[in-house]
Amino acid sequence: MDKRSLFERIVEFLSPGPDSTAELMATLAEAEQRELIDPQSRAMLEGVLRMADRVAGDVMVAAPRMDVLDITWPYERLLFTVIDSGHSRFPVVEGSRDNIIGTLMAKDLLKLQRAPELSLRTLLRPALFIPESKRLNELLAEFRSNRNHLAIVIDEFGTTAGLITIEDVLEEIVGEIEDEFDEDEAPASFYTLADGSQRVAGDAEIDSVNEALDTTLASEQFDTIGGLIAHELGRVPQRGESVTLAGYTFTVMLTRGGAVRWFKVRPAKPAA
Numbered sequence: 001m002d003k004r005s006l007f008e009r010i011v012e013f014l015s016p017g018p019d020s021t022a023e024l025m026a027t028l029a030e031a032e033q034r035e036l037i038d039p040q041s042r043a044m045l046e047g048v049l050r051m052a053d054r055v056a057g058d059v060m061v062a063a064p065r066m067d068v069l070d071i072t073w074p075y076e077r078l079l080f081t082v083i084d085s086g087h088s089r090f091p092v093v094e095g096s097r098d099n100i101i102g103t104l105m106a107k108d109l110l111k112l113q114r115a116p117e118l119s120l121r122t123l124l125r126p127a128l129f130i131p132e133s134k135r136l137n138e139l140l141a142e143f144r145s146n147r148n149h150l151a152i153v154i155d156e157f158g159t160t161a162g163l164i165t166i167e168d169v170l171e172e173i174v175g176e177i178e179d180e181f182d183e184d185e186a187p188a189s190f191y192t193l194a195d196g197s198q199r200v201a202g203d204a205e206i207d208s209v210n211e212a213l214d215t216t217l218a219s220e221q222f223d224t225i226g227g228l229i230a231h232e233l234g235r236v237p238q239r240g241e242s243v244t245l246a247g248y249t250f251t252v253m254l255t256r257g258g259a260v261r262w263f264k265v266r267p268a269k270p271a272a
Contacts, residue, residue, distance in 0.1 A: 028045055050172065052135065054136045056132055056151070057132030058136075058254045058262075061164070067085040068090060069082075069104055089165070090106070097160065098159050098160050102125055128142075128148045129151070130151045130164075132154070134153075151165075198212070198213070199253070200212075200262070202261050203224045204225050217246050229245070237252045239254060248266065248267060
């Protein structure tokens with residue numbers, strides 16, 4: 001039985017709620033303009049909505065940039081890597097970077113210092129493996145339920161594509177989370193993904209893109225590759241959209257704050 005009052009039903013009939021994410025975003029913008037919510041609350045609510053459409057592959061740290069520990073390393077090398085990187089959790093590999101046998105909490109290294117006779121294997125925790133297509137909202141719920149704050153992302157071929165942490169997921173809602181271990185210098189704008197394609201930052205300078213990809217994109221009018229591609233489309237591209245320039249296909253992996261954060265770049269397929 002509908003417990004709403006007649007007045008509530010009339011109001012809903014005259015002013016129906018949003019039927020799509022875009023309409024809901026517009027409603028949030030209107031609520032901010034009417035000072036019903038503050039800008040920070042609107043940004044977080046929009047982050048929650050956008051997160052539902054994103055997957056682990058969009059925000060993961062690619063495999064070449066992962067900080068890992070090797071099960072065969074001596075204690076001194078393990079300790080140096082932990083201190084130098086500043087992470088609290090690490091994938092542990094054996095034989096190759098693709099053979100991840102577990103994860104290690106940095107604090108557990110203290111147990112090795114106090115009892116050197118312990119085996120590092122006894123300190124490992126089971127690794128959580130997820131596909132690139134895992135939705136972030138589902139992953140966040142899984143992180144909360146199993147209290148495991150790091151997951152290894154596997155590509156369609158079963159190899160390690162990267163890793164993702166609960167911090168990466170929460171940043172989609174609240175924005176960048178910086179701590180005392182974050183470095184001041186800008187992160188790398190180019191690196192190679194597991195499938196051989198390139199991941200290129202949207203704010204990468206066009207001259208740098210030309211050098212990395214051996215292309216001749218014009219840089220007189222625009223400074224960044226994101227600006228150039230937005231000009232080609234006449235708008236900011238959405239996640240999943242692709243543009244072909246200079247023999248390469250640029251596919252949007254992630255957008256944030258009205259700009260492209262990451263492109264996936266691979267040689268364009270020849271026309272049939």
